[in-house]
Amino acid sequence: MTSGTGASGSQPPASILRERVPPGQKVTDKFPVLHYGSVPAIDLANWDFRVFGLVEEPVRYTYEQLLVMPRHRIVADVHCVTGWSKLDTVWTGIRFRDFVAGIRLRPQARFVIVHAEAGFTTSLPIPVLMDDDVLLAYEYDDAPLTPEHGWPLRLVVPKKYFWKSAKWIRGFEFVAEDRLGFWERNGYNNEADPWKEQRYA
Numbered sequence: 001m002t003s004g005t006g007a008s009g010s011q012p013p014a015s016i017l018r019e020r021v022p023p024g025q026k027v028t029d030k031f032p033v034l035h036y037g038s039v040p041a042i043d044l045a046n047w048d049f050r051v052f053g054l055v056e057e058p059v060r061y062t063y064e065q066l067l068v069m070p071r072h073r074i075v076a077d078v079h080c081v082t083g084w085s086k087l088d089t090v091w092t093g094i095r096f097r098d099f100v101a102g103i104r105l106r107p108q109a110r111f112v113i114v115h116a117e118a119g120f121t122t123s124l125p126i127p128v129l130m131d132d133d134v135l136l137a138y139e140y141d142d143a144p145l146t147p148e149h150g151w152p153l154r155l156v157v158p159k160k161y162f163w164k165s166a167k168w169i170r171g172f173e174f175v176a177e178d179r180l181g182f183w184e185r186n187g188y189n190n191e192a193d194p195w196k197e198q199r200y201a
């Protein structure tokens with residue numbers, strides 16, 4: 001794992017802290033970089049995004065195909081399980097909800113296994129991903145993602161602890177039964193709701 005908590009500096013007023021900062025979190029103005037392993041070297045020429053599992057037809061998208069899908073921009077607070085929160089982060093990408101509208105799911109599909117580079121996975125129930133603020137993001141702060149923050153594509157699920165926001169994503173596998181992902185197998189709580197402090201299993 002790289003980097004530290006990055007929580008430092010003065011905290012926002014108490015009213016903001018109460019409403020927007022979950023218990024046990026500290027606000028940071030920095031943008032800590034956190035992941036297992038190293039930043040993958042990616043060549044867009046050999047890059048694809050795969051949709052498979054409980055779908056009528058598996059699909060493969062190129063990066064260009066994703067970039068012409070409807071764009072959506074969100075401003076959201078993110079909360080890392082290690083204790084830092086960052087308020088008003090700005091992300092642009094494709095809403096999961098819009099993305100999935102182009103896919104015919106089998107009726108048994110209930111969860112998504114999110115596949116990222118180097119075998120990293122996390123998983124989420126489909127209804128959670130259907131929220132307005134869930135993106136397949138390619139921009140942060142109105143500029144392309146940097147490699148360490150997930151370029152060319154990352155998931156952003158602001159309502160869950162930030163480890164569910166997988167960087168360097170390469171595919172969605174639709175499944176009937178949930179399977180624990182990388183951090184979840186390593187002790188994190190699969191529910192991951194910061195407001196309920198669902199940190200560890």
Ligand SMILES: Nc1nc2c(c(=O)[nH]1)N[C@H]1C(S)=C(S)[C@@H](COP(=O)(O)O)O[C@H]1N2
Nearest residue numbers: 032033034035036080116149162163166167
């Ligand atoms: N592929 C991948 N994505 C990942 C992780 C990881 O280890 N691998 N770590 C997660 C964790 S624990 C956090 S807090 C966020 C950090 O995102 P950031 O580095 O952009 O702040 O990425 C998440 N996405």
Ligand SMILES: [Mo]
Nearest residue numbers: 034080081163
């Ligand atoms: Mo994290």
